[in-house]
Amino acid sequence: TVAVVLYTSDLRVHDHPPLRAALQAADEVVPLFVRDPGVRATGFAAPNRNAFLADCLADLDASLRSRGGRLVVRTGPVAGQVRAVAAECGATEVHMAAGATGYGHRREEGLRDALRGQGVELHVHDSVTTVVAPGAVTPSGTDHYAVFTPYFRRWAREPLRDLCPAPRTVRVPEAVRGEPLPARDEVKGVSPGLPAGGESRGRDRLTRWLRNDLAAYEDQHDDLAGDATSRLSPYLHFGALSPVELVHRARGAHTGPGAEAFVRQLCWRDFHHQVMAARPDASRRDYRTRGDRWRSEEEAAEDIAAWRDGRTGYPVVDAAMRQLRHEGWMHNRARLLTASFLTKTLYVDWRVGARHFLELLVDGDIVNNQLNWQWVAGTGTDTRPHRVLNPVVQGKRFDPRGEYVRRWVPELRDVKDGRVHEPWRLSGPERPDDYPEPLIDLADGLARFKRARGRD
Ligand code: FAD
Numbered sequence: 001t002v003a004v005v006l007y008t009s010d011l012r013v014h015d016h017p018p019l020r021a022a023l024q025a026a027d028e029v030v031p032l033f034v035r036d037p038g039v040r041a042t043g044f045a046a047p048n049r050n051a052f053l054a055d056c057l058a059d060l061d062a063s064l065r066s067r068g069g070r071l072v073v074r075t076g077p078v079a080g081q082v083r084a085v086a087a088e089c090g091a092t093e094v095h096m097a098a099g100a101t102g103y104g105h106r107r108e109e110g111l112r113d114a115l116r117g118q119g120v121e122l123h124v125h126d127s128v129t130t131v132v133a134p135g136a137v138t139p140s141g142t143d144h145y146a147v148f149t150p151y152f153r154r155w156a157r158e159p160l161r162d163l164c165p166a167p168r169t170v171r172v173p174e175a176v177r178g179e180p181l182p183a184r185d186e187v188k189g190v191s192p193g194l195p196a197g198g199e200s201r202g203r204d205r206l207t208r209w210l211r212n213d214l215a216a217y218e219d220q221h222d223d224l225a226g227d228a229t230s231r232l233s234p235y236l237h238f239g240a241l242s243p244v245e246l247v248h249r250a251r252g253a254h255t256g257p258g259a260e261a262f263v264r265q266l267c268w269r270d271f272h273h274q275v276m277a278a279r280p281d282a283s284r285r286d287y288r289t290r291g292d293r294w295r296s297e298e299e300a301a302e303d304i305a306a307w308r309d310g311r312t313g314y315p316v317v318d319a320a321m322r323q324l325r326h327e328g329w330m331h332n333r334a335r336l337l338t339a340s341f342l343t344k345t346l347y348v349d350w351r352v353g354a355r356h357f358l359e360l361l362v363d364g365d366i367v368n369n370q371l372n373w374q375w376v377a378g379t380g381t382d383t384r385p386h387r388v389l390n391p392v393v394q395g396k397r398f399d400p401r402g403e404y405v406r407r408w409v410p411e412l413r414d415v416k417d418g419r420v421h422e423p424w425r426l427s428g429p430e431r432p433d434d435y436p437e438p439l440i441d442l443a444d445g446l447a448r449f450k451r452a453r454g455r456d
Contacts, residue, residue: 001026002089002173006082006096006111007033007071008104010128010239011056012199013063013166017125018095020164025093028171031064032085033057035075035182042103047189048328048362049237052197054184056238059198061181069170072178078107079114086120089173093121097128097239100273101366102280130270131243132158134277144278146381151271152264163245193327194362195234202235206246210253218261222333224316225403229332230262233363236269243269272371275381283370284351286379290453294349303346306439307338308356310409313438315421316395317341319408326408328362333398339376340389345445347452350377378453386455388446395421411435 003026005019011033013019022029039045061071074081082094094115099107111122126133137154138144145151184190195201209230213220220228235241243266250259276282286292297304306312310321320334330338335357342353354373358364374380378387395418399405402420406413411432412420419426423435 002028002030002091003093003095004030004032004082004086004089004091006078006094007031007060008097008099008107008239009237010097011053011060012202012240012242013060013067014199014203015163015242015245016166017128017164018097018123019167019170021123021125022093022095023167023170026091028089028173029069030072030085030089030091030172030176031060031069031170032072032074032082033060034078034081035073036078036081037075038077039103044358044366046359046361046364047187048191048194048360049364050182051184051187051190051194052234052362053238054182054187055197055201056199056240057181058184059200059240063166063199064170064172067167067170069172070178071181072172072176073181074179079110082111083114083118083120085176086115086118089176091120093123095123095125098124098126098133100130100134100277102283103366105277105280127161127244129239129243130273131155131160131247131266132270132274134270134274137274144274145271146275147383148268148271148381151274152267155267155270160247161244163242163248191326191328191360191362195231195327195329197234197238197240197362199235199240202232202240205235206230206232206241206249210249214250214254214262215256215258217258221261221265222398224319224331224333224399225401225407227331231329234329237363237365237368269368271381272367275371276367282374282380283366287371287374287381288379288385290379290385292349292377292379292452294343295347297349297352300346300348303439304342304348304352306436307342307346307348307353311436311439312341313424313436314341314391314395315402315405315409315412315423315435316399317391319399319405322408324357324360328360330361333394335372336376337389337391337394339373341391343373343377344388344449345391345440345442347445347448350374350379386450386453388449390442392421392442409435 003022005022064070132155220226247263250262310318317338320338324330342348343350350373354370375382378385400418402418405420411434
């Protein structure tokens with residue numbers, strides 16, 4: 001007997017329930033990844049993620065080969081490709097991870113339709129890309145939690161499933177043809193500081209981070225210059241690491257506030273997944289309408305360009321936007337304050353910012369990106385939707401010595417200490433002549449926001 005494992009956002013061999021179920025059910029399996037032109041057509045396949053994906057596929061193929069198998073890559077609409085592969089090898093089962101987005105749900109439906117009448121059963125597995133399946137826990141009377149804290153309390157009581165060991169051997173039927181793997185160096189327009197992808201790299205990084213940094217996570221995670229978060233988000237995005245394994249290993253590595261604070265962040269991922277699964281249109285539409293009449297892209301074109309390019313004249317905002325372009329990644333605190341600056345200080349639609357982030361973020365994710373943007377814009381699940389982050393206060397608090405700013409804004413390299421956050425106050429030789437003046441007076445931005453939200 002033969003089973004197909006359809007890989008999507010779960011590019012690993014460790015702790016992989018669909019792979020394990022397929023190996024238990026069949027003598028041979030076909031680990032399959034389909035490059036669907038439909039995904040490209042959505043504009044979602046950005047260069048940074050394509051390059052990281054190529055690394056993940058190469059690493060997965062190498063892991064499977066070391067176990068006697070290989071990864072089969074095909075190009076075409078996913079349902080048709082799965083049906084064709086199943087027919088070629090006489091597979092009777094297809095196993096895959098459940099998806100949380102509208103696209104993921106449509107993909108599952110399409111596969112069910114395509115396989116119906118072929119005698120092939122589709123098995124969709126939960127708890128592969130999230131710890132707790134979206135919809136597994138709900139408050140009474142509604143289909144999802146709209147507030148994080150009660151969700152977290154309920155989530156923390158759910159039993160954690162056991163880990164699935166990585167298989168020792170994987171036998172793939174010889175007759176199934178595959179295409180060459182996509183190569184990272186063929187992808188153009190990649191950020192110069194993009195990290196390398198793949199399960200092996202992710203596991204190395206995880207082990208090092210748990211050993212060296214987890215214990216201090218609670219105290220250090222907001223320190224911009226310290227850069228003390230795990231940076232595991234791209235590996236989680238592509239499923240090169242299992243979130244269930246992360247919870248097990250964080251708790252096993254350390255008992256204390258560091259591990260629990262980290263697990264709580266993983267719960268934020270699950271929280272957003274259950275919101276998006278219940279409300280797939282939240283990828284485009286306001287989760288909660290606040291009557292905003294954001295400035296249009298034409299009206300705010302110059303402000304948007306300055307924000308994107310890191311030329312707003314607010315050093316911590318500019319440092320963050322330049323880090324994003326250089327690395328394809330940004331610290332969470334920096335994401336919060338740059339998103340607040342665009343939406344609440346410049347009063348630009350969150351969708352404009354979310355689109356720019358998705359063009360560059362290596363972990364760029366419809367679920368986490370759109371719902372975090374909505375959280376910051378006050379159209380999402382924040383219980384204090386009118387809060388505004390002041391970039392000078394944020395800079396002084398989370399980069400008190402100004403190291404993060406000096407790392408990314410060379411024009412300010414010679415300005416000492418926290419004074420770097422208010423370059424307009426400097427005089428004499430310390431005042432840089434090539435750094436822009438502030439794009440907007442923060443008090444004006446705040447007043448406009450309050451007026452617009454009717455909170456004068
Ligand atoms: P750590 O602090 O080490 O946290 C561990 C893991 O917990 C992360 O890897 C991530 O998977 C998860 N996590 C942490 N915070 C959040 C959160 N607020 N929401 C969801 N999951 C979280 N995260 C993405 O993975 N993809 C995105 O596209 C994305 N876009 C964002 C856009 C905005 C405007 C904001 C404010 C946040 C966004 N985040 C996104 C969430 C968060 O900023 C990143 O997950 C985090 O910075 C990744 O760094 P890390 O792995 O070092 O995090």
